[in-house]
Amino acid sequence: MEKYQKELDEFFKTKGWDYWPPLVVLARLFEEGGELARLVNHLYGEKKKKDGEKEQELEGEIGDILFTLICLANSTGINLDNAIRKTLDKVAVRDKDRFGKNARSE
Amino acid sequence: MEKYQKELDEFFKTKGWDYWPPLVVLARLFEEGGELARLVNHLYGEKKKKDGEKEQELEGEIGDILFTLICLANSTGINLDNAIRKTLDKVAVRDKDRFGKNARSE
Amino acid sequence: MEKYQKELDEFFKTKGWDYWPPLVVLARLFEEGGELARLVNHLYGEKKKKDGEKEQELEGEIGDILFTLICLANSTGINLDNAIRKTLDKVAVRDKDRFGKNARSE
Amino acid sequence: MEKYQKELDEFFKTKGWDYWPPLVVLARLFEEGGELARLVNHLYGEKKKKDGEKEQELEGEIGDILFTLICLANSTGINLDNAIRKTLDKVAVRDKDRFGKNARSE
Numbered sequence: 415m416e417k418y419q420k421e422l423d424e425f426f427k428t429k430g431w432d433y434w435p436p437l438v439v440l441a442r443l444f445e446e447g448g449e450l451a452r453l454v455n456h457l458y459g460e461k462k463k464k465d466g467e468k469e470q471e472l473e474g475e476i477g478d479i480l481f482t483l484i485c486l487a488n489s490t491g492i493n494l495d496n497a498i499r500k501t502l503d504k505v506a507v508r509d510k511d512r513f514g515k516n517a518r519s520e
Numbered sequence: 521m522e523k524y525q526k527e528l529d530e531f532f533k534t535k536g537w538d539y540w541p542p543l544v545v546l547a548r549l550f551e552e553g554g555e556l557a558r559l560v561n562h563l564y565g566e567k568k569k570k571d572g573e574k575e576q577e578l579e580g581e582i583g584d585i586l587f588t589l590i591c592l593a594n595s596t597g598i599n600l601d602n603a604i605r606k607t608l609d610k611v612a613v614r615d616k617d618r619f620g621k622n623a624r625s626e
Numbered sequence: 627m628e629k630y631q632k633e634l635d636e637f638f639k640t641k642g643w644d645y646w647p648p649l650v651v652l653a654r655l656f657e658e659g660g661e662l663a664r665l666v667n668h669l670y671g672e673k674k675k676k677d678g679e680k681e682q683e684l685e686g687e688i689g690d691i692l693f694t695l696i697c698l699a700n701s702t703g704i705n706l707d708n709a710i711r712k713t714l715d716k717v718a719v720r721d722k723d724r725f726g727k728n729a730r731s732e
Numbered sequence: 733m734e735k736y737q738k739e740l741d742e743f744f745k746t747k748g749w750d751y752w753p754p755l756v757v758l759a760r761l762f763e764e765g766g767e768l769a770r771l772v773n774h775l776y777g778e779k780k781k782k783d784g785e786k787e788q789e790l791e792g793e794i795g796d797i798l799f800t801l802i803c804l805a806n807s808t809g810i811n812l813d814n815a816i817r818k819t820l821d822k823v824a825v826r827d828k829d830r831f832g833k834n835a836r837s838e
Contacts, residue, residue, distance in 0.1 A: 415733065418816050418820065421820065422820065425820075425823075425824065434565075434566055435566070435776065436772045436775070436776040437649045437650065437653060437772060437773070437776055437777065438561060438565045438566050438649065440652075440653055440656065440768070440769055440772045441557045441558075441560060441561040441565060441649060441652055441653075442557070442561065443765060443768070444553060444554050444557035444652065444656050444765065444769075445554045445555075445557040445558040445561065446554070447550060447554055447761060447762065447765055448550050448551045448552070448553055448554015448555060448557065448558075449551075449554060450758070450761070451547045451548070451550035451551040451554065451758055451762075452547075452551040452554075454547060454754045454755060454758045455544060455547040455548065455551065455755070457754070458753065458754040458755055459540075459544045459547060459755065460540055460541070460544050469808075472808060472810060473810050473811075473814060473815045473818060474815070474818055474819070476801055476804065476805060476810060476812065476815045477814075477815035477816050477817075477818045477819035478819050479797075479801065480798075480801065480812065480815060480816045480819065481816065481819040481820065481823065483794055483797060483798065484816075486794065487794060490787075490790060492790060492791050492794060493791075494794065494798065496791060496795075497791045497792070497794045497795035497798060498736050498795050498798045498799065498802075499795075500791060500792055500795045501792070501795035501796050501798065501799040502736065502739065502740065502743075502799065505743075505799065506743065521627065524710050524714065527714065528714065531714075531717075531718065541670065542666045542669070542670040543666060543667070543670055543671065543755045543756065543759060544755065546662070546663055546666045546758075546759055546762065547755060547758055547759075549659060549662070550659065550663075550758065550762050553655060553656065553659055556652070556655070557652055557656075560648045560649060560652045561649070563648070564647065564648040564649055565649065575702075578702060578704060579704050579705075579708060579709045579712060580709070580712055580713070580716075582695055582698065582699060582704060582706065582709045583708075583709035583710050583711075583712045583713035584713050585691075585695060586692075586695065586706065586709060586710045586713065587710065587713040587714065587717065589688055589691060589692065590710075592688065593688060596681075596684060598684060598685050598688060599685075600688065600689075600692065602685060602689075603685045603686070603688045603689035603692060604630050604689050604692045604693065604696075605689075606685060606686055606689045607686070607689035607690050607692065607693040608630065608633065608634065608637075608693065610686075611637075611693065612637065646777075646778055647778070650773060650777045650778050653769045653770075653772060653773040653777060654769070654773065656765060656766050656769035657766045657767075657769040657770040657773065658766070659762060659766055660762050660763045660764070660765055660766015660767060660769065660770075661763075661766060663759045663760070663762035663763040663766065664759075664763040664766075666759060667756060667759040667760065667763065671752075671756045671759060672752055672753070672756050
């Protein structure tokens with residue numbers, strides 16, 4: 415993710431833009447998540463519809479959420495590779511416990 | 521809220537409709553919440569814009585969220601008046617503690 | 627809803643509290659919606675679990691969302707009864723069209 | 733992102749796990765987004781609090797959202813690098829228009 419974070423940072427610097435404040439980015443994340451929700455409901459909800467065009471939109475909606483997260487990470491000094499690594503390791507470790515205690519406990 | 525819950529229930533019965541399953545209603549709640557987020561960001565975000573037309577849309581977006589909650593409540597047997605009462609009482613009680621301990625602790 | 631809106635307004639006035647700004651209420655709505663999502667996933671997700679205790683929590687989570695909406699409505703001058711009415715009427719009217727065109731088109 | 737997508741895919745295969753259905757992943761995204769919202773509100777909301785411990789949690793919350801998106805992408809056949817690229821290019825192109833028409837129009 416580092417290259418994308420740097421690319422966006424360069425782009426914002428070139429343009430002289432500031433990142434939005436975290437609460438604004440969060441509202442944007444809610445909005446983009448809602449657009450994904452609409453699409454997922456359309457494709458995989460009550461009446462599943464095969465719909466190739468909509469399936470292609472899925473890529474775009476997920477991209478918009480990732481973009482929002484990159485903005486938030488850049489403005490708060492977070493390295494997204496570290497962030498993913500942390501969760502992947504957490505999931506793997508949690509799994510090791512799964513034979514000792516309940517697998518899906520939080 | 522009881523009268524709205526009954527009204528919707530009658531309406532669904534008349535039409536012979538079923539409520540969506542909870543996960544579908546939840547996706548819808550995410551979607552409607554996202555539309556509210558877009559509007560709140562437009563009206564009260566980084567560049568606040570006075571915009572009478574958009575302000576009127578706020579009523580509609582909040583109405584859509586309430587509608588979604590009525591669907592969820594009706595399909596899971598929840599009385600929304602009890603639900604609101606519970607939270608209002610919780611907030612009032614929590615406030616009583618506020619001089620003893622930290623006011624905004626969760 | 628009017629009585630709940632007034633009750634909360636009185637309560638805030640008695641305490642000398644201000645409502646949070648809309649972006650903060652929105653973040654709170656996201657948070658409360660997320661708690662509902664966790665619960666709905668637990669009760670109705672992949673492995674459905676009958677769980678009477680969790681079912682009772684559902685009322686509380688929905689109540690918290692309604693409370694958040696009342697805060698937003700009070701601080702922006704919205705009448706929630708009008709908001710619900712608008713959506714209920716929209717759904718009824720949209721339904722009238724359903725035999726003419728596609729029922730679930732937005 | 734490709735290496736993370738592959739790593740998770742290998743991990744799921746090794747364990748014999750299936751990805752959750754899209755509506756379940758979406759509910760999880762709502763939940764994780766809500767946890768981020770709580771944290772952002774705590775750190776950057778009404779009463780901003782400097783809080784080093786909470787700042788470190790930010791990385792973890794964003795990581796959890798990314799993980800959820802990787803699950804959704806893997807189960808629906810989406811390449812996340814393409815997804816990010818698409819949005820980055822869209823933002824750059826949209827920006828080129830900004831002197832011709834309104835910069836922040838959607």
